[in-house]
Amino acid sequence: xxxxxxxxxxxxxxxxxxxxxxxxxxxxxxxxxxxxxxxxxxxxxxxxxxxxxxxxxxxxxxxxxxxxxxxxxxxxxxxxxxxxxxxxxxxxxxxxxxxxxxxxxxxxxxxxxxxxxxxxxxxxxxxxxxxxxxxxxxxxxxxxxxxxxxxxxxxxxxxx
Numbered sequence: 787x788x789x790x791x792x793x794x795x796x797x798x799x800x801x802x803x804x805x806x807x808x809x810x811x812x813x814x815x816x817x818x819x820x821x822x823x824x825x826x827x828x829x830x831x832x833x834x835x836x837x838x839x840x841x842x843x844x845x846x847x848x849x850x851x852x853x854x855x856x857x858x859x860x861x862x863x864x865x866x867x868x869x870x871x872x873x874x875x876x877x878x879x880x881x882x883x884x885x886x887x888x889x890x891x892x893x894x895x896x897x898x899x900x901x902x903x904x905x906x907x908x909x910x911x912x913x914x915x916x917x918x919x920x921x922x923x924x925x926x927x928x929x930x931x932x933x934x935x936x937x938x939x940x941x942x943x944x945x946x
Contacts, residue, residue, distance in 0.1 A: 909944075916941050 808814065920937040 913941070913944060916944055 920941055
């Protein structure tokens with residue numbers, strides 16, 4: 787009986803009795819059931835987490851696609867704006883050139899008109915001066931019919 791004389795032996799016996807009590811009370815089955823339930827909950831949470839991750843990945847892909855589409859639209863808008871600006875510049879240059887040409891032609895016409903008017907005025911003035919000079923010569927030389935005929939011929943020549 788030396789076996790029961792040691793404290794370690796009693797610890798062993800009490801441990802074995804405790805294990806038997808646990809088996810009798812079906813604690814391992816309860817523990818297994820709890821572990822299974824916990825395992826099922828963890829599995830469900832993992833499934834839900836995978837589902838959420840897949841949804842997030844799908845949303846990310848969707849937003850990336852939308853971003854790419856928006857960038858393409860922005861590039862198209864920029865290209866259209868640039869083309870419109872270039873066309874506006876071309877049209878503006880053309881209109882300015884046409885306006886400048888039209889104004890140049892108008893100025894040239896005014897200059898030609900002014901020249902024609904000035905020429906007419908100079909001729910009219912020269913005619914008046916010639917007639918006055920002829921009148922003075924005629925008055926001074928009333929007795930010379932040859933001089934009168936020459937003066938009249940000279941005035942007629944200058945008028946034409």
